[in-house]
Amino acid sequence: MLIRNARTLERAFVDVRCDDGLISEIGSHLRPRAGERDIDASGCWVMPGLHDHHLHLRSLAATAGSIRVGPPDAHSEDDLRALLQTADLAAPPGEWLRAYGYHESVAGPLTRGVLDTTVTDRPVRVQHRSGALWMLNSAACREVGVDTCTLPGVERDTAGDATGRLWRMDSWLGDRLGDTAPSSPPDLAPMSRRAAARGVTGFTEATPDLSQSSVDALAAAVHDGEIVQRVHCMSTPDIRTPADRTPGRRTSFTLGPTKILLDDHRLPTLPELTEAISEIHRSGKPVAVHCVTRLQLIVTMTALDDAGVVPGDRIEHGAIIPAECFGWLRDHRILVITQPNFPFERAEQYRVEVDAGEQADLWRLGSLLAAGIHVAAGTDAPFGDSDPWTAIHAATIDHSGRDPLETVSPATALGLFWGTPEQPTVPRAIEPGAVADLAVVRGAPEDVRRDPTSVQVVATVVGGVPVHLS
Structure with missing residues (x-):
């Protein structure tokens, strides 16, 4: 692969050749070889990926089918209720609702009792913004057996009843969901x-x-x-x-x-x-x-x-x-x-x-x-x-x-x-012998100080192979 007419932080208008997963040559006016992929950077910056x-x-992949219920999407109890109820109406019967990004500034500490006032007939699990805590409604607690679980991460009130709040129990919850909720990995x-x-x-x-x-x-x-x-x-x-x-x-x-x-x-x-x-x-x-x-x-x-x-x-x-x-x-x-x-x-x-x-x-x-x-x-x-x-x-x-x-x-x-x-x-660094993991970016690095969305990635290369071209 050859990237032509690029800029680096050190020099302008350079060509970067990649062979066998590595940067093999850096120079000016390099000519494409027969069968070599040729990318004209047209003055864009080439930098390490x-x-x-x-x-x-x-967890990141799972957010694609989840509801974000913390700032900036939710700022109040009404916002939380509206988001969960809208998702409840749209989901097939019996399907779990998964929400993430919750913070107490929205509606205070979430317990099964609070969640039950919003969604009662389907299991709901809400992940705290910190990642340390899952909060389940009563339907979800019943499905995964929270009430009979004796692990220390199960929060209980003064009467000994489970509150629906699970601390650092991702693996346990994942295993239980595999047994009770028919869902595919994200x-x-x-x-x-x-x-x-x-x-x-x-x-x-x-x-x-x-x-x-x-x-x-x-x-x-x-x-x-x-x-x-x-x-x-x-x-x-x-x-x-x-x-x-x-x-x-x-x-x-x-x-x-x-x-x-x-x-x-x-x-x-x-x-x-x-x-x-x-x-x-x-x-x-x-x-x-x-x-x-x-x-x-x-x-x-x-x-x-x-x-x-x-x-x-x-x-x-x-x-x-x-x-x-x-x-x-x-x-x-x-x-x-x-x-x-x-x-x-x-x-x-x-x-x-x-x-x-x-x-x-x-x-x-x-x-x-x-x-x-x-x-x-x-x-x-x-x-x-x-x-x-x-x-x-x-x-x-x-x-x-x-x-x-x-x-x-x-x-x-x-x-x-x-x-x-x-x-x-x-x-x-962009130098011969370095692994060819690269990004070709339109706009100067200074542009990111103004607006991160202004940065356009023209090409992304992993091991000398383009994995994104725009």
């Missing part, structure tokens, strides 16, 4: 095509504790071309690398670090967390620790001090990072995988929910980079906007009273999505 370093693929292809149209060439799947069958199914979707991007999947040490069903394809599926999920209300003891990290390290894998509060970060830092740090250990989100933690993160070379889109998308809720004393520590970016900390970015879709250009845009602008020091240049913001799966904070 975007890698989303933290998202949840099946179609991953449309999600993959939308991402390719935005220049995305790779994903890091960050769902914790995926089973071997779930990992195998995701790998099969990559190998069979249902997902056209590369996928790097967080996994526990016992997960085996799935066999490649189509050897020779340049897209790939790899296993990544083990994710450790922390919640303030049920934190492990320090010895327990230290031993968990040590055991993962002994298996040869780094850890990716979910940290969205100051407490979670401090506990994680202490446990890593005790267990020892290995290359690739990372903090997921880093929603609250006090300045006094900068030196430790820098000196230990801990990666921080952040979401610049969240302070942009959730500004209204953060102003209300986050203590004034922690506002300056919320979703830091520019200050982390200035301190020499290694930072990359993901969207956390579907809990954040799945378009990485929204995150890139948010990283470059002052918004919501945020400290201007946290903003970065468009080139720096793009670099947050240019790393490899294994080295997310090391941006890839």
Whole structure:
């Protein structure tokens, strides 16, 4: 494949040739070879394809058949009721309703009793915006057996009755739905095509504790071309690398670090967390620790001090990072995988929910980079906007009273999505020998500061093969 008449950040009007999945030649006035695919970039920019370093693929694909019931689609109890009742009227009898993106600013804490006042005769499940909580109405509770479940994630009231709120029970609920609700796995292809149209060439799947069958199914979707991007999947040490069903394809599926999920209300003891990290390290894998509060970060830092740090250990989100933690993160070379889109998308809720004393520590970016900390970015879709250009845009602008020091240049913001799966904070370059995962983009990088939707992706290339052309 040959991309002609392109621009890079370093030079104008270059030609980029790709052979055998790699960039093989960069020059001027390169002539197309016989049988070689020829793309005339006509002055568009060619850059490394975007890698989303933290998202949840099946959850994102499932939103295609779901109702979004949080801001900006819903702001009140009336909005919530209207959305669910409209979907109830349109759905076939007995079919589950799946809603996502809920936040308490809409109608307060949702319980089965509240949901029953809106939809009674069909099962409803609503996912919280954080991804930590599912809220079920009584019909759904009956179908999956919530009332008789003894797992600690089942919330119960003072009388011992299940409220319909399930904390961190995605795997249990998924298994029960497989037994009770006749539904097919979400179609991953449309999600993959939308991402390719935005220049995305790779994903890091960050769902914790995926089973071997779930990992195998995701790998099969990559190998069979249902997902056209590369996928790097967080996994526990016992997960085996799935066999490649189509050897020779340049897209790939790899296993990544083990994710450790922390919640303030049920934190492990320090010895327990230290031993968990040590055991993962002994298996040869780094850890990716979910940290969205100051407490979670401090506990994680202490446990890593005790267990020892290995290359690739990372903090997921880093929603609250006090300045006094900068030196430790820098000196230990801990990666921080952040979401610049969240302070942009959730500004209204953060102003209300986050203590004034922690506002300056919320979703830091520019200050982390200035301190020499290694930072990359993901969207956390579907809990954040799945378009990485929204995150890139948010990283470059002052918004919501945020400290201007946290903003970065468009080139720096793009670099947050240019790393490899294994080295997310090391941006890839357009150079001979580099993997040919590329995006050809109309408009200057500066345009993203004005409007992320103004960025038009002309072509997306994975392993030297075009997966999107417009």
